[in-house]
Amino acid sequence: MDTKFALHGIDYLIMAVYFVFVLGIGWALKKYMKNATAFLEAGRSIPAWVAGLAFISTNLGALEVMGMTGSGLKYGMLTTHFYWIGAIPAMVFLALFMMRFYYGSKARSVPEYLKLRFDEKTRGLNAILFAVMTVLASGISMYALALLLENVLGWNFNVSLFASAAIVLGYTYLGGLSSAIYNEVLQFFIIVIGLLPMAFLVMKDVGGWGGMQASLAPIVESKGFAADAWTTTWKYTGTGSGNPLGVAWYGIFAGLGFVLSFGYWCTNFLIVQRAMAAESMTAARKVPLIGAIPKMFIPFLIIVPGIAALVLLNDPLKGFALPLNDAGQPIYDYTIIMLLKQYLPAGVLGLGVTALLASFMSGMAGNVSAFNTVWTYDIYQSYIRPATGNKEADDKHYLKVGKMATVVGVLVSIAAAYIASKFGNIMDFLQTIFSMINAPLFAVIFLGMFWKRSTGNAAFTGLLAGFLMALVHHGLTQPEGATTLVKGGWLGVVHTYPVEMAQNFWTAIIAFTVATLLTVFISLLSKRTKTDDELDGLVYSMTKKLDDSGVVWYNRPWFLALIVGIIMIVLSILFW
């Protein structure tokens, strides 16, 4: 199947306009970048709605969009669990209970919160792991972008790689975190507007939701599932084998709804950084809630068209097919690409391609802007600068370091992109590692925020042991039909999961449980190292309750959370 798009002059014109604006925003922000706070923390001056859209946009990278449409085809409506149960409760919890400590503690990063709440070594461990991971993640998304441009637009791989790196470097170097956040908002709107025509046309083509359901019935029955298994979310989760995801409801609740999503949304600095840049305490607490509302509707733009693609695939008259890999298997990640190609003529096609480009670039920029903050404050200022004998330095110095870290971050990302191009599997492997790091981190931060008794030594041990146990679990299990050690089983196979998703869930659950138990156990054995006064603003029971009485009722986080909860319940019932 040919994956090449036939682009016209008008499509290139749209792309060119987009690049002018991306760099222009960086240029317009340049004059505000007078100190490190402005560059690395956006001066804590971003309005809630801007930070809220950036908050979900950071997560809406192109790899996510492509993967989710492909998952729509593979798992049907169950994929929406990643957007509803697998995101919303965590975002609400972050807003109502955690943001006040991140924002109020004046920590400049998540690792720095760990330093304030626990100790230096816990911060060090987290900062180093985070810095390495974000640069690699940025490199991987750069690699995927260049590969896509080569396959879809016929551009040269190396030129695409360096050109996209140069643009990302350009606007993050000029405008720092503010520039990254503003461009994420731009990206959010262009994704919606660029993909909407495709989503509309594919749904019209399959006869709307009802027509799609009717056409899907014989297709999924022949796979051995109930007729509506692809268009329902909870109905067939009584057992794992009844639904295409292969996970039962308690696995979805515990794995996705709790461990994976809380680990990702509540502790990943890449995400939390957007809320920490907000202009006030109330704004910071509103950020995840404002993001949650559009988040719940994104599935209709990227997952539902993927489900419709299953109908197209089984209708020879439509002439729709997916490209095949070397083993002859369809490449599901290309579903959205092939849908764009199927339905969009020149003009709107340019907008669709620009949407994909935009999501790749802002994904990279997000990683780079989180990396330079952690590098400057948590690694350079804490370890490297003191080691040279000069303890203090003025703000100008850290601005310079932050800017240099931006350049170095992009350069290392380019190197990582070439490593990824040599070892195709490294992508899967790193994604697995990311989930192993986040789950124990959530356990430790959660205990730190809500249990004043937890100590630094306990947190450090819990963090490390949780990660190691996740590795061991991954080494001892594998999903059915795994052919490479990247999927697990490199220590010898003790257990085989029916699908990879189930293995991922259990890896995270084990990492979380081990980290929690160890942190609790060691905390109880060791002496408290921080006094009650030191924990003011860092721990729930030691901090004065926030008073929202001065805030208009519709601006209060609790009210927004209620709206978010109602929408989620209604959506879950509608698509039960």
Added chain:
Amino acid sequence: MLDIRFPIGLMFSIFGLIITIYGIATLGNDAMYARSLNINVNLVSGIVTLLFGLIMLFFSGPVKKLLKRK
């Protein structure tokens, strides 16, 4: 600081204009719009994009200030 609604509004207005004009120029080109189920999808999404851009511009700081002065 910069009001992000201004560049967003400006960019989408330009996108909307380009695509709307292209949609008008390709009116009646049935071969081109066969893939989009015989809908002139450029005209439709061009107008929607333009409207979105103009709304954003209308609410942005620089334009508000300009309107106030007049």
